[in-house]
Amino acid sequence: MRTTVRFIISSAVIFAILAVGAGIFLAEGALHPGRRRLSAADHSRGLQIAAQGNAAFDEVEITSADGIRLRGWNMRPLQNNGDAVILFHGLSDNRIGTIGYAELFLKHGYSVLMPDARAHGEREGELATYGLLEKKDIQRWSAWLESNEHPHCIFGFAESMGAAGLLQSLQSEGHFCAVIAESPFSNFREIAYDRVGQFFRTGPWLGRTILRPAVDVAFIHAKWKYKLNFEEVSPQNAVAASRVPVFLIHGQIDGNILIRHSRRIAAGNKSVILWEVPLADHCRAIGVAPDELERRAVAWFQQHDVAVNELSVTVLAKPEQQDAAPREQPAAARR
Secondary structure, three states: HHHHHHHHHHHHHHHHHHHHHHHHHHHHHOOOOOOOOOHHHHHHHHHHHHHHHHEEEEEEEEOOOOOOEEEEEEEOOOOOOOEEEEEOOOOOOHHHHHHHHHHHHHHHHOOEEOOOOOOOOOOOOOOOOOOOOHHHHHHHHHHHHHHHHOOOOOOEEEEOHHHHHHHHHHHOOOOOOEEEEEEEOOOOOHHHHHHHHHHHHHOOHHOOOOOHHHHHHHHHHHHHHHHHHHHHHHHHHHOOOOOOEEEEEHHHHHHHOOHHHHHHHHOOOOOEEEEEEEOOOOOOHHHOHHHHHHHHHHHHHHOOOHHHHHHHHHHHHHOOOOOOOOOOOHHHHOO
């Protein structure tokens, strides 16, 4: 009996030590992702796409609320439709990762703003926070665009980590007329469970059960050492409380962020549209169904283009209807 008790106690102590070590490792790895620096070739590619789209090309910079310099590219086609799209890339990437979308939207007359996420590309900052701080950066970028370019509407298009940040930015009254998010996670705890399961190839159940103490330690470590509460990272909750039109895209065979995440987000707000793309892996809708993606994305933005819609209402409305009070508009359309 004594031997059994000692074995149980020893096993518990060893498990606790391993859980603490694993949790700290998880937290530090998530907060300090690999960085893809912006290269000369990336810069040349950006110039090339702007030239092909007959667009002006500017290097732009703003400062975050916590004093970090944020950098990106701004492209303005000469034949501009009056609207702008901000593109947000995924984890361990930089602005060049969204160049295909920039090319797509430039072709349709949209101005395109392509910023780097903090701790990515040319941006300063050492910590990626998965929307906790990035949502404020996104709000600053949209405010800069509104103040400097004065578009009729500002739209957002983002993928993966960028998609999660974009959706969380909708918590506050913002500047977006509508957004499109591809392959977002629903909340940080759920994606943490997924990451543990992916490491051991078991599925998220392992992180929810046996290795949950390691996940809990990771959250505690981030909060204690960096003052970051990742329990607040929840695109699902942000979308549930938002009135901004949201269009989700998710590959049905996404092995990085499972499609259940977008389904959870869509379930929390019945106005959300979810396009599940057959045979598409993580953020690969543009590779699997490029024409369909282009058609759906442009149609979504056109559907929520305040200037176009109000022009249609003005033309079609009866004289007595034209004096009616206008509906509430996003800030970017209040001009």
